[in-house]
Amino acid sequence: MTLWLAVAAPLAGAILIAVAGGALGRRGVAAVGAGALAVSFGASVALAQAFAAGRTSLVADLGPWLPLRGSALALRLDPSTVPLILVTTAVAALLALHSIGSLSRTEGTRRYFAALDLIVSATLLVILARDLVLLLAGCEIAAASAYLLITHRAWRPGDADAGIRSFVTGRVGDAALLLGAFVLLGLFGTADLDEIGSRLAAIRLTSPADSTLFVATALLVSGALARSAQLPFHGWLPATLAAPEPAAALLHTVSGIQVGVIVLVRLAPLLHPGALVLAAAIGGATALLGAIVSLAESDRRRAIAWSTASHAGLMFAAVGAGAPGVALFQLLSHALAKATLLLAPDVAERAPNARAFGFVSGVLGLGLLPPAATFFSASALASAFADRPLLLGVLLAVALVSGLRAARLIASTFLAPATGARVSHARGSGPLALVPVVSLGVLAAGTLTFGGLVFAGAVSLGTAVAPTALTTGQIAVAAASLAGAAVGLWSYGRRPRALTPSRPSLALARMSRADALVARGFAALAGLLAIEGEGIVRRSVDALGWLVQRGALITGRIESGGVRADQAVLWTAVVTLLAYWTLR
Amino acid sequence: MTSDIVAFAVAATLVVVASLTAITRRGAGGAAVAAALTNAGLAALTAILGAPPLLVILFVAFAAAVALFSVALGSSTAPSVGPVARPRRPQPELASALVAFGFVGLVGWALTRAGLPPGWPTAGAVPTELHLALGGSVFAVGIAGLTHRPNAKDAVASLGLMLGAVAFTLVAGDRRYDQPVGALAALVVIAVGSAQLAIAVGLLGPLLRRRGTADLDDIREPRG
Numbered sequence: 001m002t003l004w005l006a007v008a009a010p011l012a013g014a015i016l017i018a019v020a021g022g023a024l025g026r027r028g029v030a031a032v033g034a035g036a037l038a039v040s041f042g043a044s045v046a047l048a049q050a051f052a053a054g055r056t057s058l059v060a061d062l063g064p065w066l067p068l069r070g071s072a073l074a075l076r077l078d079p080s081t082v083p084l085i086l087v088t089t090a091v092a093a094l095l096a097l098h099s100i101g102s103l104s105r106t107e108g109t110r111r112y113f114a115a116l117d118l119i120v121s122a123t124l125l126v127i128l129a130r131d132l133v134l135l136l137a138g139c140e141i142a143a144a145s146a147y148l149l150i151t152h153r154a155w156r157p158g159d160a161d162a163g164i165r166s167f168v169t170g171r172v173g174d175a176a177l178l179l180g181a182f183v184l185l186g187l188f189g190t191a192d193l194d195e196i197g198s199r200l201a202a203i204r205l206t207s208p209a210d211s212t213l214f215v216a217t218a219l220l221v222s223g224a225l226a227r228s229a230q231l232p233f234h235g236w237l238p239a240t241l242a243a244p245e246p247a248a249a250l251l252h253t254v255s256g257i258q259v260g261v262i263v264l265v266r267l268a269p270l271l272h273p274g275a276l277v278l279a280a281a282i283g284g285a286t287a288l289l290g291a292i293v294s295l296a297e298s299d300r301r302r303a304i305a306w307s308t309a310s311h312a313g314l315m316f317a318a319v320g321a322g323a324p325g326v327a328l329f330q331l332l333s334h335a336l337a338k339a340t341l342l343l344a345p346d347v348a349e350r351a352p353n354a355r356a357f358g359f360v361s362g363v364l365g366l367g368l369l370p371p372a373a374t375f376f377s378a379s380a381l382a383s384a385f386a387d388r389p390l391l392l393g394v395l396l397a398v399a400l401v402s403g404l405r406a407a408r409l410i411a412s413t414f415l416a417p418a419t420g421a422r423v424s425h426a427r428g429s430g431p432l433a434l435v436p437v438v439s440l441g442v443l444a445a446g447t448l449t450f451g452g453l454v455f456a457g458a459v460s461l462g463t464a465v466a467p468t469a470l471t472t473g474q475i476a477v478a479a480a481s482l483a484g485a486a487v488g489l490w491s492y493g494r495r496p497r498a499l500t501p502s503r504p505s506l507a508l509a510r511m512s513r514a515d516a517l518v519a520r521g522f523a524a525l526a527g528l529l530a531i532e533g534e535g536i537v538r539r540s541v542d543a544l545g546w547l548v549q550r551g552a553l554i555t556g557r558i559e560s561g562g563v564r565a566d567q568a569v570l571w572t573a574v575v576t577l578l579a580y581w582t583l584r
Numbered sequence: 585m586t587s588d589i590v591a592f593a594v595a596a597t598l599v600v601v602a603s604l605t606a607i608t609r610r611g612a613g614g615a616a617v618a619a620a621l622t623n624a625g626l627a628a629l630t631a632i633l634g635a636p637p638l639l640v641i642l643f644v645a646f647a648a649a650v651a652l653f654s655v656a657l658g659s660s661t662a663p664s665v666g667p668v669a670r671p672r673r674p675q676p677e678l679a680s681a682l683v684a685f686g687f688v689g690l691v692g693w694a695l696t697r698a699g700l701p702p703g704w705p706t707a708g709a710v711p712t713e714l715h716l717a718l719g720g721s722v723f724a725v726g727i728a729g730l731t732h733r734p735n736a737k738d739a740v741a742s743l744g745l746m747l748g749a750v751a752f753t754l755v756a757g758d759r760r761y762d763q764p765v766g767a768l769a770a771l772v773v774i775a776v777g778s779a780q781l782a783i784a785v786g787l788l789g790p791l792l793r794r795r796g797t798a799d800l801d802d803i804r805e806p807r808g
Contacts, residue, residue, distance in 0.1 A: 068636045068771070070764025133771055140779035147783050154790055167787055171780070178776060182769060191768045 033113030173226025180219030227260030280320025287313030337365020367406025373451030382473030403484020607729030623647030650744030
């Protein structure tokens with residue numbers, strides 16, 4: 001019942017707002033929107049208490065009176081997903097509270113809160129679904145509401161295009177996800193994930209290298225990769241920033257971009273070893289590239305967007321390395337840090353202390369620096385990658401670059417001379433203006449303490465992240481990130497330069513000027529990078545964008561966008577199939 | 585036995601006629617209503633086929649949603665090029681639908697030639713072939729509508745027809761082979777299809793309004 005409530009409360013809130021939002025008024029809509037998420041959070045807390053009291057699994061049948069043969073339309077909660085729903089609902093509720101204070105009066109409150117509630121409900125469905133059908137439905141609803149949030153300010157020049165970009169990429173990913181799901185359905189005749197898992201285990205014993213399974217799960221992995229804006233699908237990454245700030249924070253932390261990670265974690269037991277290698281390879285590559293680009297990127301928010309892709313890449317690599325629990329840990333710690341960092345500038349000017357606290361804890365979190373939760377999750381990653389030297393190298397490189405980036409953010413914010421008028425985000429007044437400050441403070445505190453709680457064993461994330469003594473992984477990660485931060489502070493601190501304020505322009509996979517990468521201290525550290533660092537980074541990303549663009553142009557000749565031209569493609573396919581069947 | 589087949593044939597004819605109406609009507613709401621009727625008819629037939637109640641409920645909701653999307657898109661965009669601006673041609677949709685019927689028949693012929701499992705056409709009172717013929721026909725009509733009606737709201741209605749036909753065919757196969765997979769896949773098709781249609785409508789509305797057009801052929805934006 002409580003499990004039910006956690007998913008149904010935001011859904012009911014969204015429906016209520018969509019149907020009766022006009023009668024509720026602006027404040028009523030905001031209250032219902034945030035209230036539904038708060039109810040969901042309360043239900044999650046109750047569930048967490050039940051699990052703390054010794055429960056090991058909880059199943060809620062969705063509709064016993066609506067039987068569906070071959071499937072189990074049910075929600076299921078495991079000990080390993082308890083922290084996930086807790087953090088998801090908590091972050092969502094805080095972000096909703098934050099948006100009450102920061103969303104301006106003119107923006108469509110009704111549509112915003114309806115989409116916000118809907119995306120949280122869909123994400124919870126993806127987390128809890130016991131069934132492939134429910135999982136896919138959750139994915140689709142999450143994509144639809146993410147699209148609503150991205151195009152929330154569709155009147156702004158780039159935002160409608162951002163919506164189209166995310167839509168098109170999403171459909172590509174969906175096609176892969178659906179094909180994979182259909183192949184699984186056809187193979188096993190059931191949509192129950194548990195049953196598929198047990199039958200798969202039986203198949204693995206007899207034929208471990210089944211190519212059909214490889215194709216099916218590789219398709220599922222590709223769908224998840226597209227959902228998380230991993231390498232070939234990274235085009236829609238900057239588009240997510242078109243959403244209003246709290247919604248963008250949601251898309252970057254527990255929903256939106258992270259839905260792909262959650263799907264992959266849920267499906268991890270089903271995946272073929274080859275598909276796992278695919279996830280690890282692409283995740284590792286994205287982690288490395290994302291870290292480098294986010295360091296070279298001069299636009300603060302775009303830098304943060306790329307760092308999200310980088311962290312999601314680490315999570316994919318963790319699943320690929322056979323440690324989905326660690327991927328979840330990384331997801332949670334990253335969510336707290338990223339939400340804090342994204343919201344910090346949005347807090348009213350007159351709370352400079354809260355702002356600085358939020359900013360510093362967020363920077364520590366993204367820098368993988370010791371007191372923050374991300375440091376502990378990165379150490380767990382290092383342990384998981386212990387026998388995979390390539391991934392371990394990627395992780396340490398990411399840690400080094402993250403440290404550098406943290407130093408750069410600190411230097412550009414606190415040490416650089418102010419560059420003209422700052423954009424003021426102070427919008428609310430009265431007691432409402434205090435709400436964002438409080439929510440930011442809670443998030444920042446969570447960023448700093450969550451990892452310690454897991455480390456101390458107060459929060460269980462399954463056996464994969466069992467608390468241990470100071471491991472070599474922790475030492476290595478700490479060394480890398482601290483070294484990065486030290487070098488960065490030394491080099492950027494001597495020539496601090498402010499980052500440019502964020503721009504609304506959204507170019508596909510093209511960076512803005514990478515200005516601050518070649519600092520003098522960095523030059524002393526690595527001569528090669530000092531001469532060519534900026535150019536190398538820019539050119540590599542440009543080359544990637546060029547490749548994607550060329551590929552799109554080639555397919556674009558066939559797929560002109562015109563309905564009539566598509567007929568030829570359609571009939572060709574039909575005739576080819578006919579020929580295959582008859583001449584076989 | 586025979587009366588079942590006759591009843592099914594009558595119902596199927598009504599559904600196909602409704603689908604043809606959906607793609608040939610030029611009026612604002614007529615096409616949407618006809619599309620809704622088609623999908624509602626298919627939903628009723630899936631219920632008779634013994635599909636799970638959840639699927640039938642969703643199917644009916646899907647029928648209503650498709651009509652709603654089509655009307656919403658029609659009212660949010662500029663009126664399509666009317667008979668004044670462009671001389672009214674003989675309706676190409678019908679001819680195209682006939683060609684599509686032919687193709688569907690060809691596919692069926694090829695399928696039977698490729699050799700189907702034994703006992704193919706005798707599942708229950710109504711042969712599965714008839715179900716497949718109905719699903720294929722509505723799908724063909726959907727293709728004809730999609731390719732010959734550039735107007736965005738008609739395209740949405742046609743897509744709805746195609747998705748409904750696919751769901752119906754899956755249920756028919758489900759029942760024929762006594763496997764639950766068909767109904768599950770139909771459920772996914774309907775759930776995912778309606779979500780995709782919803783996003784597409786939300787995407788197309790502002791885009792078409794900005795262009796001041798209702799024709800999909802005018803959009804060649806997302807290239808390269």
